Amino acid sequence: MRLAVITSILVAIGVVGIVIYDRLPPQHSPFAAIDPQRPIGLATARQLGRLENRPDSCRAALERAGMLVAPIADRRDGEFCGLTGAVAVQRSAILWSDPPLQLSCPMAAALAVWEKQVVAPAAQRHLGSRVSRIEHFGSYSCRRIGGGRSGRPSEHATGNAIDVGGFRLADGRRVTVRGDWGGDTAAAAFLHDVHDGSCRLFSAVLGPEYNAAHADHLHLDMGPSTICH
């Protein structure tokens, strides 16, 4: 008798679980594929993380985002630098400054979500404008953290990172991390919102409050370390 009651309760919990799971929007479901058109959900970062070592799923994600890329042939540059399965971004939702971005595929996919779900809404909210161009200080770059001769290789050394310096708005204004991070302005609120939103997608986000080396940019990467500072 008792066993029958317990079994019925477990079955009921299972059925309710399946119904809830089935109705879960894909951005909250860890097993769904990343959809860059959807707002960031509970599972978005995990879905992006899963793209590592899954080149086909990653390319499909870029396609869904409408990001146009050209594959870069795998290459090694010295002892710790190189690109594997990387892409050159030719066109995405927002224009980027030169030189063209060279990124690992998961990093490109994270940026595609970031443009649509972090940057664009934050610009509308705080500045009432569209972002017409994102200014960057580099993506793939063969160097160590801090740029010295010793120490850990930077995530830039495998195309897994980007440094964002500022934003050009459609109405002509320009917002830079160096000039607008501090203070009580709409531009500062926009930058802080972009910083915080980035932490929902990238594994590492470093800005002006991390150290002096980041006074003029936000470093975003999809490396193994998790930090939001």
Ligand SMILES: [Zn+2]
């Ligand atoms: Zn960086």
